[in-house]
Amino acid sequence: MEMxxxxxxxxxxxxxxxxxxxxxxxxxxxEFQFRAEAQWMGGGHCKTKIKADAPKKQLExxxxxxxxxxxxxxxxxxxxxxxxxxxSE
Numbered sequence: 454m455e456m457x458x459x460x461x462x463x464x465x466x467x468x469x470x471x472x473x474x475x476x477x478x479x480x481x482x483x484e485f486q487f488r489a490e491a492q493w494m495g496g497g498h499c500k501t502k503i504k505a506d507a508p509k510k511q512l513e514x515x516x517x518x519x520x521x522x523x524x525x526x527x528x529x530x531x532x533x534x535x536x537x538x539x540x541s542e
Contacts, residue, residue: 490503501516
């Protein structure tokens with residue numbers, strides 16, 4: 454399947470499909486274990502400890518990616534006013 458515009462919402466669909474095909478071929482490559490623990494230091498400072506069988510550089514890249522793409526972190530950094538209307542029937 455050829456895609457003229459292979460990116461959606463910042464996700465490279467060709468790479469995603471290739472990854473999914475690779476996992477279908479060998480599900481063992483998707484197996485990993487980690488444990489993350491977050492501790493709020495006050496204000497907007499969070500300290501995260503992670504125990505994983507991965508190189509430190511890879512974990513740093515994961516941390517940077519999460520900070521860039523997390524919708525939860527985005528809403529904390531950029532709060533928006535929310536109005537809720539109750540409709541009772």
